[in-house]
Amino acid sequence: MSFYDKLKFTSDGLIPAIIQEQSTGRVLMMAWMNRASIESTIATGKTHFWSRSRQKFWMKGESSGHVQVVKDIAFDCDGDTLLIQVEQTGAACHEGFKSCFFRSIEGDGAQWKETEPRLEDPDKIYGKK
Numbered sequence: 001m002s003f004y005d006k007l008k009f010t011s012d013g014l015i016p017a018i019i020q021e022q023s024t025g026r027v028l029m030m031a032w033m034n035r036a037s038i039e040s041t042i043a044t045g046k047t048h049f050w051s052r053s054r055q056k057f058w059m060k061g062e063s064s065g066h067v068q069v070v071k072d073i074a075f076d077c078d079g080d081t082l083l084i085q086v087e088q089t090g091a092a093c094h095e096g097f098k099s100c101f102f103r104s105i106e107g108d109g110a111q112w113k114e115t116e117p118r119l120e121d122p123d124k125i126y127g128k129k
Contacts, residue, residue, distance in 0.1 A: 004035060008080040014050060015082055019060075019092065022071045022085035028092035029100040031060075033082060038073075045070050047084060064125045066090035096120040 009015050014032045021028055031049040033041070037057060040048040047060040047068040061067030068086035075082050093100040096118045104115050 003075065004038075006079045007075060007082075008078065009034070012052075014052070015080065017047075017049070017082040017084055019047065019068060020083060020085050021088050021092075023087070026099055027101055028068075028086070028088055028098070038082075041070060041084070042073070047086060060092075061089065064090065064094075066092065066125075068092070091119045091125070094122060094126070096122045096125065 007015055013034050015034075015038075017031055017033045018027060019029045019031065020026065031047075032052055033048070034050045034057075037048040037050050040057075040059070044059075047070060049058055049060065050056075051058055059067075067089050068084075069089075070084060070086055072085040073082060074085075088098070091097055093102065095102075097116055098119055099116065102114055102116045103112050105112050
């Protein structure tokens with residue numbers, strides 16, 4: 001039995017993937033994968049995803065150069081979430097932060113703060129939009 005048979009994809013053929021920096025345990029991002037993006041990730045050793053907003057297959061770092069080298073791929077006991085441990089080059093977040101989880105709420109949730117410094121200006125990475 002293939003591990004794909006153990007996975008529970010959504011009705012759209014997607015599965016959420018949590019991307020974690022292997023060396024620190026820091027959660028870098030969450031993205032969606034379909035079978036083709038999982039196959040490409042395994043074949044190349046670099047993360048590939050499916051963009052729901054752009055309806056497009058993409059490789060992390062294809063425009064920024066901030067690639068993720070895969071160190072381990074695991075799936076949870078229910079088979080409905082992937083955990084991919086990586087070695088991250090540069091910022092994982094398209095806003096220029098190491099992690100997409102760079103904001104934390106404060107108090108009753110009316111306020112929030114940035115919890116890490118921005119590594120790079122996204123306009124320099126991707127150009128002005």
